[in-house]
Every structure is written in structure tokens, then in C-alpha cells.
Amino acid sequence: MxxxxxxxxxxxxxxxxxxxxxxxxxxxxxxxxxxxxxxxxxxxxxxxxxxxxxxxxxxxxxxxxxxxxxxxxxxxxxxxxxxEPVEELVERRRRLPDVLEAREALETKLAELAAERRTKADLDVLEAALGYMREEIGAGGHGVEGDRRFHAAVTAAAHSSLMADFMRSIAEQITESRTESLRQPGRPSRSLAQHVAIFDAISLGDSKKAAAAMRRHLRTVAKVRLLAWNPDDDAQVPAPGDQ
CATH class of the missing domain: 1.10.10.10 (Winged helix-like DNA-binding domain superfamily/Winged helix DNA-binding domain)
Known part of the structure; x- marks a missing residue:
């Protein structure tokens, strides 16, 4: 039909x-x-x-x-x-939990591996990403590019080609979750502080601490106003004859 x-x-x-x-x-x-x-x-x-x-x-x-x-x-x-059109917002709200769940599963393990396998060059890239994000926030930005660089550097420091492929396969969805998180009031500076904790653990080679720090960070990332919003929490315009 x-x-x-x-x-x-x-x-x-x-x-x-x-x-x-x-x-x-x-x-x-x-x-x-x-x-x-x-x-x-x-x-x-x-x-x-x-x-x-x-x-x-x-x-x-x-x-x-x-x-x-x-x-x-x-x-x-x-x-x-x-x-943004409300229907696009509704669709992003629908897929965001799955993206956040995948990020926690993948990136927690990546942080653990990064602590075990990082090189001096890897640490330099991580530190540079922190500096870039710090400058972005200092200039009044949300630190989106610095955040991207930091998480990419953690992935690279894990030296796992297959997991890096997984991360690339959901890069677009990760970008959505990143932008959503960093526009929450006060979130950029909090994320930066959490990045520093992740970096410190990786630098020390403490895999358990690095994984725990990344997990805490990603659970903060998941706390966004969008997920608490109910798109149908409003009376609709009545159709002709409904009044």
C-alpha cells in the first residue's frame, strides 16, 4: 500500500x-x-x-x-x-547514547594501552594537544580542536591499528558527541582538567589509572542537556476539527 x-x-x-x-x-x-x-x-x-x-x-x-x-x-x-531543525536534534538525541557507549568501551581501553606503549614522541604530541586546547579556551573558545587532537593522540599512543580503524569508522559521530559536550556551560575547562589527569597517568605508565581517568572523563562527556530533553513535552497545534 x-x-x-x-x-x-x-x-x-x-x-x-x-x-x-x-x-x-x-x-x-x-x-x-x-x-x-x-x-x-x-x-x-x-x-x-x-x-x-x-x-x-x-x-x-x-x-x-x-x-x-x-x-x-x-x-x-x-x-x-x-x-537547528528540531527533527535533526531529535535524531541526534536518538543516536547519541550508542555513540557514548561505544566511546567509553573503546577509549577506556585505548588509554590503558597508551599507558603501556607510549613513546616519548607520543607524550610530546599529547602535551601539545593539551597546550592547544588550553589556548583555545583561553581565547574564549570551547576547545573542540584541542579535544580532537588529544583523543587522537591517545589513540595513536595505543599503537593498535585495528582499534584506530574502529575509531575512524565512528569519527563523525564522535565529533557530534564532542561538540555537544563542550558547549555545556563550564565543560571546556572541566574537560581540559580531565585530559591532564589522563595524560599524567599515561605519562607515568599507570594503565589502570589511565583507564579509570578516561572512563571518568567520558562519563562527564555523556552528561549533556540534550539527553534530558523530551522533544514531545509540549502540546501540539490542534488539527482542524480537534478544537
């Missing part, structure tokens, strides 16, 4: 709120650091419930576009609210 007449998806109300907020920020010439109107005011002006406004703000927060300061309001982190 043809799939053409399948039920039509109803737009989530908070997605419409996000679009109105995007238009508002653009027309009002707001910039990073500016404050959005309070949720109550937004709900009144848009003619929707506060729950729909709150869910829209959560989606924008998950994407690193706004910062919600408890008791202090919502502030722009960028000059625009060009948000």
Missing part, C-alpha cells in the same frame, strides 16, 4: 515559538549578551502557554544559543537564533 497518504505530522507549538523568537532577535537587532523578554511576557505577546515558551527556550539552550540564568533571565549567546 502506498505511503503517500500516511498521517501528516502536526507542528509542535514550541517550534513555532522558536521561529517567532528568531524573527524577533533579527528585527530587534539583538546581539550576544542581550536579554530576551521574560517567559511570562513572551507567552502573553505570542498568545501561547508558558509551557510552550519554556520548551522553546530549552531547545535553544540545548543548542547553545541562549543561557538561562536562574532568577536572572535568558541571554543570547550568539547574534542570531538560527536554530
Amino acid at each position: 502506498s505511503d503517500a497518504l500516511r498521517p501528516m505530522a502536526r507542528p509542535r507549538l514550541y517550534e513555532q515559538v522558536i521561529e517567532r523568537l528568531r524573527e524577533y532577535v533579527g528585527s530587534s537587532l539583538l546581539r550576544a549578551g542581550d536579554k530576551l523578554p521574560a517567559e511570562r511576557e513572551l507567552a502573553q505577546r505570542l498568545g501561547v502557554s508558558r509551557a510552550s515558551v519554556k520548551q522553546a527556550i530549552v531547545v535553544l539552550e540545548v543548542q547553545g544559543l541562549v543561557e538561562v540564568r536562574h532568577g536572572g533571565g535568558t541571554y543570547l549567546l550568539r547574534d542570531t537564533l538560527d536554530a
